[in-house]
Amino acid sequence: MSDTRHTKVLIIGSGPAGYTAGVYAARAMLNPLLVQGLEPGGQLTTTTEVENYPSFIEIQGPELMVKMEEHARAMGCDIEGDIITSIDFDQRPFVAHGDSGKTYTADSIILATGARAKWLGLESEEAFKGFGVSACATCDGFFYRGKEIVVIGGGNTAVEEALFLTNFASKVTLIHRRDTLRAEKILQDRLAKNEKIETLWFHEMVEVLGDDNPKSVTGIKVKNTQTSDVSQIDCAGVFVAIGHAPANELVKDTLETHMGGYVVTKPDSTETSIPGVFAAGDLTDHKYRQAITSAGMGCMAALEAERFIAEQEG
Numbered sequence: 001m002s003d004t005r006h007t008k009v010l011i012i013g014s015g016p017a018g019y020t021a022g023v024y025a026a027r028a029m030l031n032p033l034l035v036q037g038l039e040p041g042g043q044l045t046t047t048t049e050v051e052n053y054p055s056f057i058e059i060q061g062p063e064l065m066v067k068m069e070e071h072a073r074a075m076g077c078d079i080e081g082d083i084i085t086s087i088d089f090d091q092r093p094f095v096a097h098g099d100s101g102k103t104y105t106a107d108s109i110i111l112a113t114g115a116r117a118k119w120l121g122l123e124s125e126e127a128f129k130g131f132g133v134s135a136c137a138t139c140d141g142f143f144y145r146g147k148e149i150v151v152i153g154g155g156n157t158a159v160e161e162a163l164f165l166t167n168f169a170s171k172v173t174l175i176h177r178r179d180t181l182r183a184e185k186i187l188q189d190r191l192a193k194n195e196k197i198e199t200l201w202f203h204e205m206v207e208v209l210g211d212d213n214p215k216s217v218t219g220i221k222v223k224n225t226q227t228s229d230v231s232q233i234d235c236a237g238v239f240v241a242i243g244h245a246p247a248n249e250l251v252k253d254t255l256e257t258h259m260g261g262y263v264v265t266k267p268d269s270t271e272t273s274i275p276g277v278f279a280a281g282d283l284t285d286h287k288y289r290q291a292i293t294s295a296g297m298g299c300m301a302a303l304e305a306e307r308f309i310a311e312q313e314g
Helices: 016-027 042-046 061-075 123-127 137-144 156-165 185-193 291-313
Strands: 004-012 033-035 078-080 084-088 094-098 103-111 115-117 148-152 171-175 197-200 203-212 215-224 230-234 237-240 244-246 277-279
Touching: 004 016, 004 094, 004 291, 016 033, 016 042, 016 061, 016 103, 016 291, 033 103, 042 061, 042 115, 061 078, 103 291, 123 203, 137 156, 137 237, 148 156, 148 203, 156 171, 156 185, 171 203, 215 237, 277 291
Parallel strands: 004 033, 004 103, 033 078, 103 277, 148 171, 148 237, 171 197
Antiparallel strands: 084 094, 094 103, 115 244, 203 215, 215 230
16 A cells, blocks of 8 residues: 655645745644655756845855755755656545655645746757756846857747847847747847847757866857758857746646646636645746746745635634
């Protein structure tokens, strides 16, 4: 027989939203149980310096997540290194199954599974993630002041990232595999008017080039999609901006979603379409995608779960 654990609040996910929810739920004496998932710490574990999280002038992404985990544990949040593979929302209490074989039952659930940046899938891209290859301009753009960088993509995300990065970089090259952008017209107009941005049409990145000591990006190889000719572009950073995908595998067939799979919550709330189920962080946030906003939503979810449980018990 599999091991079964019950909790008033089951938190699924271990990024800023999940750990903050754990802190607040623990302080509310709800004895929360947090299941970390496949990537403990979430997207911040692939980021190096973090300079925009209040109280830390500069901190490494992985270190920040370790501190968040320590804080949640210190408050009394129980943390399991398991992966939830399925959830039964029809039962009360809710029933979640772990990859370990454990079963978790819960009076309420906080979903904080986050979102994952889409990547090209190149071996060299993976090798330099966090060392010159990024998927978040607002997170890492500051580190490329006065340097030349490239942005990969052709949609709103790519154009917005390219425009933002001109605040720091000396030159931004936007690389797109076609000759037309999918971005909104107003963004395309801003792009065309920005003298720091050069657009390279009909090209795709095929390799990231760099050094190992210290580990850093020095350039990329690109292929012409019409002629197959390969050329090299020198740059200090690569921003892959081909979109984000919410980690909604557990709930995409159960909860209401929009904007490409992001979980819908009620206005000014983390409540989902199922009472007692709350969503926080990048799983629901297609707009800001910042650690601090995710943490704020984790707080909201815990407070709303507390009220939900109190009403049920009352």
